[in-house]
Amino acid sequence: MDNAVIPSVRAFNRFVAERIGAVSDTFLGRDRPYGESRILWEVGSDGTDIRELRTRLGLDSGYASRVLQSLERQGLVIVKPAAEDGRVRRVRLTGKGRAERATLDRRADAVAWKFLEPLTEEQRTRLVAAMADVHRLLTSSMVSIEAESPSTADARWCIDQYFQELNRRFDQGFDPALSIPADAHELVPPRGALLIARLRGSPVGCGAVKFHGRAPAELKRMWVSPDVRGLGVGRRLLVALERAAREAGARVVRLETNRTLKEAIHLYRTSGYREVGRFNDEPYAHHWFEKRLTAPQRPSRGSRPGRRSSRSTPTAPSARASRSSPPRARPAPGPRQRAPRT
Amino acid sequence: MDNAVIPSVRAFNRFVAERIGAVSDTFLGRDRPYGESRILWEVGSDGTDIRELRTRLGLDSGYASRVLQSLERQGLVIVKPAAEDGRVRRVRLTGKGRAERATLDRRADAVAWKFLEPLTEEQRTRLVAAMADVHRLLTSSMVSIEAESPSTADARWCIDQYFQELNRRFDQGFDPALSIPADAHELVPPRGALLIARLRGSPVGCGAVKFHGRAPAELKRMWVSPDVRGLGVGRRLLVALERAAREAGARVVRLETNRTLKEAIHLYRTSGYREVGRFNDEPYAHHWFEKRLTAPQRPSRGSRPGRRSSRSTPTAPSARASRSSPPRARPAPGPRQRAPRT
DNA sequence: ATAATTCTCTGACCAGAGTCAGAGAATGGA
DNA sequence: TCCATTCTCTGACTCTGGTCAGAGAATTAT
Missing domain, CATH: 1.10.10.10 (Winged helix-like DNA-binding domain superfamily/Winged helix DNA-binding domain)
Known part of the structure; x- marks a missing residue:
């Protein structure tokens, strides 16, 4: 491939x-x-x-x-x-x-x-759509995810954004004091971890996990900035959190969520989580999910780049003379190769 | 828009x-x-x-x-x-x-x-597809179409390619001598015109028209290089030829074609041509088409660019702080504007 | 009050990527 | 054969877009 x-x-x-x-x-x-x-x-x-x-x-x-x-x-x-x-x-x-x-x-x-x-009208529409796609996907590939101490300014900003969003979206608002806590000291190894997603240096999402030895790890604080939603950042955070849980010895991860968080619920369902009975008394939760983690597999997401690719490999059409070159004044145009600008 | x-x-x-x-x-x-x-x-x-x-x-x-x-x-x-x-x-x-x-x-x-x-596997596939689309469409927008004398080297090269292709594709091959001619002198104003499509200076297609006063103009020599097929070059050539015919006084254009030229036939049908009875004795033709040209309308292909667009207009998601900026060391990142690199 | 730090400016210097005007060798055309 | 043309090289310059090391003024920390 x-x-x-x-x-x-x-x-x-x-x-x-x-x-x-x-x-x-x-x-x-x-x-x-x-x-x-x-x-x-x-x-x-x-x-x-x-x-x-x-x-x-x-x-x-x-x-x-x-x-x-x-x-x-x-x-x-x-x-x-x-x-x-x-x-x-x-x-x-x-x-x-x-x-x-x-x-x-x-x-x-x-x-x-x-x-x-x-271009014709139809071509224009397609061009703009394709540009937006490329833009989105390349932006997505620029997002990096890394563990960070919950006490950094960025981390606290993310969690604050998360709380604010819950407060906006939950039918009854959200008061962190009433919810099951996940304090800073619980989100540092060996008790847990906090991952921050960044785009061009700015935080754009977070996710936390609390470890409980071999008992199920708990996912917490999943938040993705509205600016980058739809880019797959949530899914990547989820995968990274699961890996962290697996490495900390957990066989199962679980989490609870509120019914208003539709995208999150969809993410969990499509990521292998299945709904289970209430396993804690989080007052803001309507759904409880869990997922059995599979053996420490190699992150299977496509192989590394091949040794080398062929030396000149156009995909889209070009003026390359394929059968015979068009006529030209002395210095023939011939097949053009462009410098490896990337 | x-x-x-x-x-x-x-x-x-x-x-x-x-x-x-x-x-x-x-x-x-x-x-x-x-x-x-x-x-x-x-x-x-x-x-x-x-x-x-x-x-x-x-x-x-x-x-x-x-x-x-x-x-x-x-x-x-x-x-x-x-x-x-x-x-x-x-x-x-x-x-x-x-x-x-x-x-x-x-x-x-x-x-x-x-x-x-x-990226995930699915995102990669989409990225590559979108890139190919952008590539194709931008390439398409680089193709220019202009009238040219049939005696230039490029023009002769195009027509030669055209003959070669007919010879390859027609069941019985193709011999220009047996076909109704469209000689160089017939394809210069005021008797006719030859249009050449170019990409980065190299010819990639052609199309000709013979004028007959107010009688139907005849389209000839429609050819698009295999390298740029699917980019809409043929359609643009057709539109340009029709305009030329209209401007020369024709109310109707017509053309004949061989049954093996599927893409061409499809192009004609989807461009408002309807099949008519044999109107000449071109030995290589199986289909005869004609189209009534509409009044000298303004080339309706979308308006010119607006006076001015807003000063900073991201389409795809970005790290732009939309509600409140993430925390930052002294020199705040703030909303970033990039230079108008284009 | 003093020291350390922050911000801006100045002067000196540099490399990359060219441009331009000849000059000298080969070659092609009359 | 000779003149014009084509190709390449040399030398002399240029402009962008920097970098680096101080120095001086404000501000902050102690």
Whole structure:
């Protein structure tokens, strides 16, 4: 399978890097270096602290300073010390800067339109749908899941979000004090674990497990940020929690949940959980589930990439001359291979 | 509709440029500048003329020369004059160069695998399918269609391909001499027109029309390269030919075709052509079609892009903090806007 | 009050990726 | 045969997009 999948991902990367790259070079009308446009854009209509701008874009302070000076010289931004802290400086767009930014925006629209214009209505719809799919799935593949102490700021933020969501969704609201607790000290090895899912460094989900030796482990605190729902993050958290439970000696995991949490219930059912009788007195629960864990299997999710793939492997159609090349002035076009941009 | 479509294309472009770009920088293990790797790759295992390499990559001769010298100094390639023409020089990979190229290949595989690894089997399948779709549709949008003299090398190449294909596919083969002719002089205004479809400069399809005043115009020489079939090129050629016929005064277009050309027949039927009785004595034809052209309507294919789209418009999920931001060390992450990479 | 830290700026420097103008060898056309 | 053309190389420059080491002003910690 990899023999087919990896090359097609590569072909896509190559193609898209070429196509989007070529076009986006053009789009910046070459009247301003890319770095300047980027910073101009990132300043945003409300202005920012330079400090924040720098960390957001990962810029060197000297570099940022100089680019901003250049923008200021062009009358596009104003830099002045922040009121609260004399060390940090604030950038704001001038009217001219705002206009310039709008121009960039319009040009970006025009570029997007160039992709769409030649297509029929139906093709456009399919293109947009496919783009959204690729976007979603690649985003999904950027989510990492790792154990973390429940006392970190991110962990506490996630759990707080979880509580807030329960409070919004449960018919009677949610008060953590009335629920079976899963305190910080219970979610650290060897008593338990807390997993945090992150996307680009920001927490986007969590899940916890309490170990009870060989007795069933308990799953707790499953939460996925609304921003990334539908990306399979919940399922991956679940799998990771089960693995942790298995490694801690559990043969069975169980959990309880509230009837309003439809997606969660669906996730459990489709992940091999079966509903069982009430096994604790969690007042907010309507359903109790458990799952027997299978032997410590190798995580079966497709093999590693093959030794090597063939050297040039287009998936989608291309202008590659397959039978005979079209005529051409001296320097023949021939079959084009593109650099391994990925 | 554009209000939804353009921003989502932009979001995709931005995302993909960021993601692929970030990754492909990494992949070149930073031990060799990108330009060198690219040329190393493009030399290919069989070697190339420098001249061809240059035109293929659009390189300045001085630049190419220096990069190749650097590669030669590293023992990765050998440059020597071509046998046939003492002016041109040929590059070939050495064993070491070949090994290096294989390393690039392997790294590219590993990068692709990074995208795939975190996904479930089902997600991978969907990702690959969506990528192929995007690839196909963007390729399709790169195809341009323009009128061209039938005497250009490209035009003659297309028509030759067309004849070859007919000869392969017709049960009795195909001999142009026995068929109703459409000679070069008939396919230039005001007697007719020849349209050529191109992808990245190379011809990938053609279609011709002969005008007969207000009498029905005749469509001829419809051919689409196998490389780009399924991309809607045929339909676009057809539309363009009909427009040309309309503009030349025709109210009706007609054409004849052979029963072995299934896709063509399907295209005609789904494009408003209806089968009519034999109207000429083309010996290779089994079907005769005609279509009444509608009034010179505005090419109705969706409106132009809106004045301007909103300033930051993600379509697919992102880590954007939607309700409250996750906690963060001093320099807050805040809602990230990315530069308008397109 | 003093020291440590944070933020920004300046100056110096660098590499990558080109561009441009010749110049010199081969080759092709008249 | 000779002139124009084609290909490649050299040398001299350029622009982006950085990095690095201080230095100076504000702020925070002790």
